[in-house]
Amino acid sequence: MDYSSIIILAVILVLAVLVWFATKYTGDQKGFDEMQLKKRGDAFRIGFFTLLACVFAMLVITSIESVSQKISVDFMLAASIMITVCVFGVYSIFAGAFFRMNENPKTYLGICFAVILPNAVVLIGELKKSGTLLKDGKLTFTPGGNLLNVLTFLIIGIAVIIKMVANSREERE
């Protein structure tokens, strides 16, 4: 039996608990005002239900044999998490609750670029080498994970840029 999916899920759960403790007891929520905290709460709730929906969809998809032979469970699990990250990120960015007060959104653009660049290099390298992202006819976490990273941070980066433009337009009015 392949335990890799269960191990990945367990690691994610442990990380989630650690992040929760870190934010609760280290005052990481400082720097967000009351509206931002409320909107972030909404974003976390929407993210939670998105993850539930994705996991449910994953269970349905894995039960279809023709699809499960082409996409690995690892990739689907990672895709579920990345979709959740996207939903949380984009919702809170547009709600004005992603960045702390007086925080420069350009820093996040730098982070997005720093994540996209190495992943894109690996992805392009893989495509040049084998001409496909499939390994033995199956889309797996490696290099599928690179594709997910590129897409996620590209979406978040674009959302940041749109929000920055909207903010500067609003400030001028």
Next chain:
Amino acid sequence: MKNLKMKAARAAKDMSQEQLADACGVSRQTISAIEKGDYNPTVNLCIAICKALGKTLNDLFWED
């Protein structure tokens, strides 16, 4: 519902959303959301806004 009274009071004091936000200790997005009627502030924030704009709660937040 848009809070036009607050927007008018801010404009009368020649303050930008950013300046009002700094005076109240919140983000500019929060001031914008209150003015647009997208967010209902807590009483504490209402009081901070009133103090910054030199108005009363009735002046800015009471619907006639």
